[in-house]
Amino acid sequence: MTTGNDQKTRTALVTGASAGIGRELALVFAEHGFDLVLVARRKERLEALAQEVQGKFGVKAHIMTIDLANPAAPRQIFDEMARRHIMVDALVNNAGFSVPGYFRDTHWEDQKGLIQVMVTAVAELCHLFGPGMAARRYGRIINVASLAGHLPGAAGGTLYAAAKAFVIKMSESLALENINNNVHVTALCPGFTYSEFHDVAGNREEMNKLPKIIWMTGDVVARQAFDAVMAGRPVIINGGINNFIALLARLLPQRLVHSLMARNQRNAKAKPRAA
Structure with a gap:
C-alpha cells in the first residue's frame, strides 16, 4: 500500500482468515494493496485464499496454520513473523467461536478455549505487535467484537457477550493510548452477518427464522471496518438497525432490557456441529 510520501508495501495479519468476516477483511486489505499473513487452523482454505488474493490483487500472501486456543500460539505467531x-x-483479530448451551451444561475446556481465543489471544497479539507499530508511527488494529458486546448476555452465550464487551473496552483504551502514534485501533461490532458461524454453533435453523432485513453480508461489514480503522474510529457498529438496538440497550431501563433478552433462547437450545 502506498499513500502520499509513503512508498512502503504494508502487511496485514488476519486471524480466523479461512472463512466469514475474517476472509472478507483479508480480501479488503489485499484490495487496498496490503500483503497478507493469513492465520487459521484450516490449511486448505488458507492456501486457496492466498492463491485468490495473489491472482486478483498481485499481493504477497503468507499462511500460518495454528490454533489460537493453544496459549503458546500468540508468541509463536510473533516469533514466526x-x-x-x-x-x-x-x-x-477475528478468530472466534461460540459455545452454545446453558453454561452449567457445557464443558469447561470449551469455555476455557473461548476465553483463550477471544480474550487472551486478542490482548496478547495487541501487546506483542502494538509496540512495533507505535515505534514506527504506523499501525492499524481491528478487533472483531459484536453487537452482543453492547447487550446483556443471552442464555447460551454466557461468555461470548462478556468476551466481546472486553474486546470493545480494550480497543477503546488502546485507541486512546495510541492517539499520538498514528496507530488506529477499532472494535468492529457486527450484528447478524451471513457466514458459516451459525452452522458451526448449531443454531442455523433458529437464525433462519429471523427477518432478512437485520442481516448483513460479510463484504459490507469488512469494507465498513476498513474505512473505520483508517479513519481512526475506536468503535463501529455495522448497520442502522444494529446502531438503534445498541442505543435502546443504553437508554431503556435495564430491567426492561433484561426482560427482552430473556426471551432469546436460540443459543441455549443450539446443538453445535461436530468439528
Whole structure:
C-alpha cells in the first residue's frame, strides 16, 4: 500500500482468515494493496485464499496454520513473523467461536478455549505487535467484537457477550493510548452477518427464522471496518438497525432490557456441529 510520501508495501495479519468476516477483511486489505499473513487452523482454505488474493490483487500472501486456543500460539505467531522478517503493519483479530448451551451444561475446556481465543489471544497479539507499530508511527488494529458486546448476555452465550464487551473496552483504551502514534485501533461490532458461524454453533435453523432485513453480508461489514480503522474510529457498529438496538440497550431501563433478552433462547437450545 502506498499513500502520499509513503512508498512502503504494508502487511496485514488476519486471524480466523479461512472463512466469514475474517476472509472478507483479508480480501479488503489485499484490495487496498496490503500483503497478507493469513492465520487459521484450516490449511486448505488458507492456501486457496492466498492463491485468490495473489491472482486478483498481485499481493504477497503468507499462511500460518495454528490454533489460537493453544496459549503458546500468540508468541509463536510473533516469533514466526520475526523469523520470516515480516513487519506487521495491520493486525486483525477475528478468530472466534461460540459455545452454545446453558453454561452449567457445557464443558469447561470449551469455555476455557473461548476465553483463550477471544480474550487472551486478542490482548496478547495487541501487546506483542502494538509496540512495533507505535515505534514506527504506523499501525492499524481491528478487533472483531459484536453487537452482543453492547447487550446483556443471552442464555447460551454466557461468555461470548462478556468476551466481546472486553474486546470493545480494550480497543477503546488502546485507541486512546495510541492517539499520538498514528496507530488506529477499532472494535468492529457486527450484528447478524451471513457466514458459516451459525452452522458451526448449531443454531442455523433458529437464525433462519429471523427477518432478512437485520442481516448483513460479510463484504459490507469488512469494507465498513476498513474505512473505520483508517479513519481512526475506536468503535463501529455495522448497520442502522444494529446502531438503534445498541442505543435502546443504553437508554431503556435495564430491567426492561433484561426482560427482552430473556426471551432469546436460540443459543441455549443450539446443538453445535461436530468439528
